[in-house]
Amino acid sequence: MTKVLVTGAAGGIGRTLRAGLRGRYPLLRLSDVAVQAPPGPGEDLDGADLTDIAQVRAAVAEMDVVVHLGGIPTEDSWDRILATNIQGTYNLFEAARLEGVRRVVFASSNHVTGYHRRSERVGPASPLRPDSRYAVSKVTGEALGRLYADKHGIEVVCLRIGSFQPRPLDVRMLSTWISPADMVRLAACAIEAEPVHFEILYGVSANRRAIWDNPAAARFGYRPEDDAERFAAELLAGRGACREPEGERLFHGGSFCAMEFSGEPGRIA
Ligand SMILES: NC(=O)c1ccc[n+]([C@@H]2O[C@H](COP(=O)([O-])OP(=O)(O)OC[C@H]3O[C@@H](n4cnc5c(N)ncnc54)[C@H](O)[C@@H]3O)[C@@H](O)[C@H]2O)c1
Structure with a gap:
């Protein structure tokens, strides 16, 4: 009888989870500063701003599990990342402690291991190598x-989470794509799996070109059903936006690694 709060519920992943988890739990509370569609049966809307801990505390009150997507x-700029992703995520965990929430599912990112070479496989035990201020906020989370x-x-x-899209949009996503249906499967496993202390899973579909190890996935019962490979021929034949520029192909994080880059690729072993 799990009561679940989703933050960032008006966003792309949030709306997908709202639709995919409808009716699965006795209460799905949907929180976001952005406007949301009116609540249906078993839904409850909330407008907490993550930067205000009093509002976050009210949002998490009486919840068993929080899925923190917001x-x-x-x-983005350091100031915005600091306020929303770092302070906001601290507020979420602290509010969860104060209100006795049992479990937090945190939307981290593949970009926490962005600066590993694409030639290596990477997993939860690999050293953290954030590729952006955004990725630093996920390391902090x-x-x-x-x-x-x-x-x-x-x-x-x-x-x-890898690349959440209706379909893979470029060659990198042949490895990193997570389909909407698999995202719902993964979230349900993360909400329901027992027992849990602290776990890290990569959020990715069953892509033949996967570059991440996901040892906890089977234990969580996560069995992705989609594979980006069915889009491979089309994407590999494509030009322009589908093909990754050379500087983006070196590392796991792709364009996040190349953006604002002023380092020495040869030193990033
Ligand atoms: N989409 C992806 O491929 C992907 C990949 C890795 C990680 N993630 C993570 O998953 C989460 C959801 O991603 P998404 O693609 O749905 O993003 P999104 O931008 O569509 O949704 C995020 C939501 O958070 C809300 N939000 C922002 N600031 C807020 C605040 N101060 N208070 C309350 N709500 C606030 C926004 O209104 C928005 O609706 C994010 O944490 C993102 O970093 C996404």
Whole structure:
């Protein structure tokens, strides 16, 4: 009888989870500062701003599980990342502790391991190599998750989401794509799997060209059903936007690694 709160519920992943999880739990509370469609049966809307801990505390009250999607989903200025993703995620974990929430599912990102070479496979045990200020905020969120799991006993699942899209849009996404249906499957597993202390899973479909190890996926019962490979011929034959420029092909994080780059690729072993 799990009561679930989704933050960032008006966003792309949030709306997909809202539709895909409808009726699965006795209460699905949907929180976002953006306007949302009116609530249906078993739904409850909330407008908490993540930067205000009092509002976040009211949003998480009486919830069993929080799926924390809210925030800035891409690179941005340090001030905005700090306020929304770092302070906002601290507010979420602290509010969860104060209100006795059992589990937090945190939307992390594959970009926390962005600066590993594309020639290597990477997994939850690989060193963190954030490729952006955005990725640093996800590293911080994972660290907060580890702290609140160990110190306060909150169950924490970090989902290092790959590329959530209706279909893969470029060659990199042949490896990193997660389909909407698999995203719903993954979220349901992260909400329902037992037992959990602290876990990290990559959020990715069953792509033949996968570049991430996902040892916890089977234990969580996550069995993705989509594979980006059916789009491979079309994307590999494509030109322009589909093909990755050379500078983006070197590392896992792709364009995030290339943006604002002023380092030495040869030194990033
Ligand atoms: N889409 C992807 O491929 C992908 C990949 C990796 C990680 N993620 C992570 O998953 C989460 C959801 O991604 P998305 O693509 O749905 O993003 P999105 O931008 O569509 O949704 C994020 C939502 O957060 C809300 N939000 C922003 N600031 C807020 C604040 N101060 N208070 C309350 N709500 C606020 C926005 O209004 C928005 O509706 C994000 O945390 C993102 O970093 C997404």
